[in-house]
Amino acid sequence: GESVGLHLPTLSVQEGDNSIINCAYSNSASDYFIWYKQESGKGPQFIIDIRSNMDKRQGQRVTVLLNKTVKHLSLQIAATQPGDSAVYFCAEKDTGGFKTIFGAGTRLFVKA
Amino acid sequence: EAGVAQSPRYKIIEKRQSVAFWCNPISGHATLYWYQQILGQGPKLLIQFQNNGVVDDSQLPKDRFSAERLKGVDSTLKIQPAKLEDSAVYLCASSLGHNNSPLHFGNGTRLTVT
Numbered sequence: 001g002e003s004v005g006l007h008l009p010t011l012s013v014q015e016g017d018n019s020i021i022n023c024a025y026s027n028s029a030s031d032y033f034i035w036y037k038q039e040s041g042k043g044p045q046f047i048i049d050i051r052s053n054m055d056k057r058q059g060q061r062v063t064v065l066l067n068k069t070v071k072h073l074s075l076q077i078a079a080t081q082p083g084d085s086a087v088y089f090c091a092e093k094d095t096g097g098f099k100t101i102f103g104a105g106t107r108l109f110v111k112a
Numbered sequence: 113e114a115g116v117a118q119s120p121r122y123k124i125i126e127k128r129q130s131v132a133f134w135c136n137p138i139s140g141h142a143t144l145y146w147y148q149q150i151l152g153q154g155p156k157l158l159i160q161f162q163n164n165g166v167v168d169d170s171q172l173p174k175d176r177f178s179a180e181r182l183k184g185v186d187s188t189l190k191i192q193p194a195k196l197e198d199s200a201v202y203l204c205a206s207s208l209g210h211n212n213s214p215l216h217f218g219n220g221t222r223l224t225v226t
Contacts, residue, residue: 032212043116043203043217044155051212089154093211098167100145100215102154 012109019077021106023090026071030092034100035064035075038087044102047075047088077108085110114138116218118204124224130192133221137185137206143167145215146179146189147203155203161187162209194225 013019025033031052036044048059050066050073057064063076073090087105117136125131137144143162147155158177159169164184172179176195181187191198201222205215 034214036215036217041219043205043219044215046214046216049212049214091154091215098160099157101157102147104152104154 009104010107010109012111013080015082015110015112016079019075019080019084019108019110021075021077021088021090021108023073023075023103024071025073025090025092025103027092027094027101028071029094032093033064033066033073034091034093035062035073036089036091036102037084038089038105040086044089080108080110082110082112084108116204116206116216118202118218118221120221121219122222122224124226125194127196127225128193130190131194131223132188132190133202133204133223135187135189135204135218137187137204138216140208141206141216142184142209143207143213144181144187145205145207146187147205147217149201149203149220151200158189158202191223194223196225199223199225 034049035047037047038044048064050057050064055066061078065074087107089102089105091100091102119134145160146158149155158172159179160167161181164181179189201220203220205217207213207215
């Protein structure tokens with residue numbers, strides 16, 4: 001079965017607020033983690049990634065935090081915009097790096 | 113760079129019929145993946161190619177699904193015969209192939225089996 005899961009299936013935030021999407025993983029051998037954004041009718045789009053030797057990585061308006069102790073991953077979106085409305089997936093790769101496993105996803109709604 | 117191309121965009125067939133999907137990955141990407149995404153779920157890996165060789169097809173229902181990547185570039189995924197539960201979006205993705213390279217997805221083929 002899937003080893004990557006998400007705490008909340010939906011998240012609703014006010015435009016301009018910060019969003020935090022959480023993800024739990026169970027495979028201790030996973031050493032590479034990726035966040036994808038999927039808009040309706042489109043394929044998942046890469047947002048940001050992080051390797052297991054890091055605990056934080058920042059991009060443009062997005063930050064990924066990795067807590068290997070509790071096997072937890074989060075995606076923070078600053079100043080959330082209507083265009084951020086989508087389903088967000090976390091994914092993991094194990095040490096061999098061959099297989100990318102996806103979680104079930106969190107749907108983010110941004111209220112204007 | 114041009115993205116991953118997939119066709120057709122939509123397909124409706126009756127159960128027990130056959131169907132084929134086509135994928136053209138990003139130029140230079142050695143690894144190609146086919147994922148199945150059922151509505152409301154995350155993508156599930158069906159098969160992964162490294163160049164024209166199969167790396168992982170453990171989740172592919174081989175009694176009805178087949179895939180090939182003959183020249184290490186384009187790929188086709190076939191279902192024969194289709195079942196109602198095959199209704200899903202079939203996503204193709206490609207990557208450079210090294211350990212920490214993310215996947216780049218096409219927009220998928222939405223299959224409806226009636």
